[in-house]
Amino acid sequence: MNINVNITVKIPKPILNIITSINNLGIYIHYPFCIKKCFYCDFYKTTTPQKYFEKKIIEEIKKMKEDLIKIGYQFSPVGTIYFGGGTPSLMPIHTLEKIINYINLEFETYKDIEITIEANPESINLTYLKNLKSIGINRISIGIQSFNIFGLRIMGRIHNPTDILQNIKIIQKCFDNYNLDFILLYPYQTIQSLKNDLKTIISITPPHLSFYMMDIDKKNLYPTTLINKIKKLHEQADKYYNLIIDQLSKTYEHYEISNFAINKLYCKHNIKYWYYGDYIGLGPSAVSKITINQNAYRIQNLPNNKKYTEKIDTNKQIEEKIMLGLRTKWGIIINNQQIKLNSFSNYNIQVLEILEKSRQTSEKFYI
Structure with a gap:
């Protein structure tokens, strides 16, 4: 069965000012070193520092660019750079520069490129932050996870609430645009402890917030008893999320399932992921997604620095665009450009018919 259809995202008016982050290239750099491995984290990381990291990354940038040119990739200007990890704030300033x-x-x-670095409270000080600003980094994301000391310890974090609050004051002296990152549904978390965290958040009013549920997977280092407690909390996830939305709705715009912002200070780099833009991933375990002649490709860096390339079939592209677009408050839309699909599953056809009816009715498809 042949069907002509295209799922693209509608660029909503509220985010037209950051359209470059959707239509242009993002670069993600994974720095895998941490002082200590947290119990819950499933990102690739190591406690052994990687020597000559900047040299290896620069070599990878050069090689990646050469390889993409050879296969006909058309480079757009870079709109975002994101240093993630691991703990990239452990990198010396000269390496980042x-x-x-x-x-x-x-x-x-x-000129208005967004350059973000992830950091832990214990890895920053005023001098370091000023130096970050001086080399062009204009956004910082702090892995708070919780203001609750018991919660921090059970997650394996080495900072404490006092460190967090002191460092937020320092950050506010250097950065207008920063994010606080929180973990939900960690073992023994209660509604009351979340209420206390939200009260502290509101008293600080950071420009951006992220809340992510603790994953339950094979890479989790918790014993079975604690994993079972996390599973029980996952059954109450709606209660926790609804509390967050209720407490923050007067001050924050809930623009994506897990993200909240004030004054349209969205994370431009993440919007690129949600709206299926192109990005290059550098460093061990990093992922790239590129588009050549309407064909999307995913390139996976393995921890041993080998690469795995996968062409994303058209059905998968459609599914991913729907899934990622629906994470945002602006949703998705079926629009002009067409992709011809062969042997499309009945299930997907039904989904597309629903989307098409929505488009014909309102020209929008918001969730």
Whole structure:
């Protein structure tokens, strides 16, 4: 069965000012080193520092660019750079500066490029933050996880609530745009402890917040007894999320399932993921997604620095665009450009018919 259809995202008016982050290239750099492995984290990381990290990343940037040019990839200007991990704030300033300078040398970049670095409270101080600002980093995401000392310890975090509050004050001196990252449904978390966290959040009013549920997977280092407690909490996930929405709705815009912002200070880099934009991932375990002639490809860096490339079939592209677009408050829309699909499943046809009816009715499909 043949069906002509295209699922694209509607660029909503509220985010037209950050359209470059959707239509242009993002670069993600994974720094895998941590002082200590947290019990819940399933990202690739190591407690052994990687020597000559900037040299290896610069070599990878050069090689990746050469390889993509060979296969006909058309580079757009870079709109976002994101240093994730691991704990990238453990990188010396000169390392970060060399990487940023090399990206500026090799790629066309936007003047208002968003450059984000993830950090832990214990890994930053005023001097370091000022130096980050001086080399062009203009957004910082802090892994708070909780203001509750028991919660921090059961997650394996080494900072404490006092550290957090002191460092937030320091961050506010240097950055107008910053994010606080929280974990939900950790073992023994209660509604009351979440209420206390939200009360503290509101008293600080950071410009951006992220709340992510603790994953239950094979990489989790918790014993079975605690994993069972997490599973029980997952059964009450709606109660926890509804509390967050209720407490924050007067101050924050809930623009994505897990993300809240004030004054449209959305995470431009993450919007690229949700709206199926292109991005290059550098460093061990990083992922790239590129589009060539309407064909999407995913490139996976393995921990041993080998690469695995997968062409994303058209059905999968449709599914991913729907799934990712519906994470945001703006939703998705069926629009002009068409992709011809062969042997499309009945289930997917039904989904597309529903979306098409919504488009014909309102020209929007918001969730």
